[in-house]
Amino acid sequence: MHVTDVLVVGGGPIGLATAIEARMAGLSVTVVEPRGVPIDKACGEGLMPGALAALERLGIDPPGHVIAGISYQAGDRRVDHAFRHRLGRGVRRTTLHRVLAERAEAVGVELVRGTVDALQQDDDSASARLTDGTTRRAHWLVGADGLHSTVRTEAGLALPVRGTRRFGLRRHFAAAPWNEFVEVHWTPAAELYVTPVGDGEVGVAVLGPQHTDYDEAVRSVPALADRLRDRAITTSTRGAGPFHQRTTARTAGRVILVGDASGYVDAITGEGIRVGLAQARVAIECIAAGNPARYEREWRRVTRNFRMLTSGLVALGDSPLRSAIVPLARSLPGVYGAVVERLAR
Template identity: 55%
Template structure:
């Protein structure tokens, strides 16, 4: 008997889960009230591991090559390039979403234009918008309604790590594109005193610039504080409207409850500091599909922890440093230990 899976949320990770489920012989249905490709404020740099995961789904979005990462501050810089034949890709969010939508449609994945605010469940299944399913996947983002309805929210105030950040410790993101040819095949991360700037090449005539930090965030002000970047962008026409996201840090108690599972940002999000949120979401998606196909949904919790461990540890460490007096030491430490910096970049790239 075919396993029916309701996937609430038609963003990239929700679509990847639906595509993976279909390829595994399951019967997924996507619930997403919004139509067409959906934009979101994100860095848009797909690391090599993310590209490999997309190819396993039969998805190959157009974009600009990314061959490494560069960290810099006002006085120094350190960069690491991937090895021969290893390459990521800068891809505009709308382009990525469109490619995933096309692949899901090619595979015949049904889509319901319905906003899901709740559901009912029992020992035999889950009812969503009047339809019965064997399982429900919450892939509805940072502020997941499925997570809340399932009672899986974890209040950040209850977490000692979050209390250490203080009441004003929440971080947000802001991103905009500019019509200028990329000058580098690296993702450039600039550490200022209070924010980080990310520059990502996304096609042959466009770069994306994102700023992360505490509110208020003004992208133009942050760019102006980096003279080399301001010079490169001088006269460049905006290629998109500014788009914000946050608060970035979201927590969940566990990732499964009965026949409900969370994936992607809905399952918990630390911060965007490492730029690998989508790679982690795709890894979670693969683990979740495997658990559903095996009829062993509870096993997903352990698989989720295993597949996100490195990312969570590295990001939590960076976040702790970035929100402490040690912030100014991040780039100097990376420059002083290029082999360690390179090992971290390569690990995240996989």
């Protein structure tokens, strides 16, 4: 059986980025993904400045709408912080996926349509069984199959999660963006993210507990509901979650996890893509160096800020201090600015 250097399970943004990284390192790579290009997904679609820089390294500059910073709002209170060093960008998921898939093809990534349902590995290789009965084999297998990763479970790396389960929903509206900042509206029950993604389109993502009602959440922010009234809805509602996914470790023999599959905290800081791209880069660096054990350390390093900030903010949002988050950020603009700059890196 043909053995490739790297087999990537999951052709979402982080799987494709991992595959491009592998080709840039001179490795042969196959990506197994059940869905065709372009894949849509529930996402806030805000690419932080650091995510754009990481994509640029891969030869990708996706079109979208400028994001100048982050604006936290609650009722008539708000606090804005403009990114200091570089702008971010609101990019439709379908656009991001299309440009990544085009780049992957251009650099020689083999794309296979299929779903992986079982793994096996020995000292020299790992193989994935697809639901059509075929098998793919590689020296290294990278699980990039998202929040509900089969690879994570099959490799014995999944850990049960306790506590509040949070979910996300998104929809797009035909509306000219009225703000170059991502607006984050904090309501008592949910957070609403308004991201400009084009000259005539905004995305609105709602994060909250299970069974959060999208329309009710929008109605709970009257200024936003007014702006969206009578605007055509351009995409159907999509959901994702629960967000929180834990792992015992990020590697098991020749299997390595990246992206949401490697463990995820929450979408509250809008950093999934930036952090996933950083994981993709270090995963391939460790594979190319033949030192997967180093990935564990590198994964912790590149996800540390995300894990700390996101867990902290989710805990605060779940506490009696929730209603104080925006007033506090307003009264401490230096601290709020420092947090946003950290996300921007």
